[in-house]
Amino acid sequence: MPPKIGQPSNDGQPPRRISAMNIALWGFLAIGAFYLIAEHRAHLLGWLPWLVILACPLLHFFMHGRHGGHDHRGGSSTSPSPKRPPHQH
8 A cells, every 4th residue: 555645654764844844943043043143242252251260260179179189288299199199091
């Protein structure tokens, strides 16, 4: 029995209109993203220096916790802490 019009066939490929709708959707999203970035570029670039300044202490806090931290007992900064072995790759 032949398939009815509008029903997908059993060859495993999705109907063509779904892929065309996906292409149209991605096209509209790309155009919307372009206009959103173009119109708000001044606002985004105004926050950029503050985001970099905020990233410095956050990276310092999170990265030193995993690499042994600082030696605050007056020893050499290159000597590993006796409590925690140095980081190994």
